[in-house]
Amino acid sequence: MAKLYFRYGAMNSGKSTALLQAAYNYEERGQRVVLAKPAIDSRGDNSIVSRLGASRPVDFTIAPDEDVLARFMRERAEVITASERDVSCFLVDEAQFLSESQVDDLLRIAIEEDVPVLAYGIRTDFQTVAFPGSRRLLEIAHSLEELKTICRCGRKAMFNARKVDGIFVFDGDQVAIDTSTRLSTSGALREVSYEPLCGACYLEESGGVLNRGRRPRLDFSYGSAPDADFS
Secondary structure, three states: OOOEEEEEOOOOOOHHHHHHHHHHHHHHOOOEEEEEEEOOOOOOOOEEEOOOOOEEEOOEEEOOOOOHHHHHHHHHHHHHHHHOOOEEEEEEOOHHHOOHHHHHHHHHHHHHOOOOEEEEEOOEOOOOOEOHHHHHHHHHOOEEEEOOOEOOOOOEOOEEEEEEOOEEEOOOOOOOOOOOOOEEEOOEEEOEEEEEEOHHHHHHHHOOOOOOOOOOOOOOOOOOOOOOOOO
């Protein structure tokens, strides 16, 4: 039985480079692969782009509500018709942007269709909260592998801090694509980028705050809930 693999890391940990290398390794041995990424990832249009400069077009992009299993099966049929060879591996970049049900489809592809699935992505957003796709992958993937990178201080980076026009920000929408082009935010043109940070450097920049976007956690250990503002 094939397996679902989740290879994750902070920004700049070489996830896209590793995916492209994996695709090359399969094809060097005469095997066929299928590459995909969520359509929300606008970097490189319909290509997977490594920060080292390598790039490759995907076979398809995944729409937010798309049935990934059905889409993969259509692509698989085209590969078999064109090459008379089955797909040896399905590789997915930016898997954190998938929905939970789409991640479940990846598991079905591995188990029911016996095709290994290699999903690459980041665990948490700029507020240290897990993306839904990443959370589901951590729950059900057969194999988890962390791809490491370093913080500016030399420690292992864990978090992805967001910058707007070069200034760290800790409030905003969960998704804002890292881009070298100018984005429109509240009527102003802004540039979004990310910096991988260790826990200490993240807390230094955030003023000691984690999970800024979450509601207060309730404690029922004494039989009653403390006052909390849910407005």
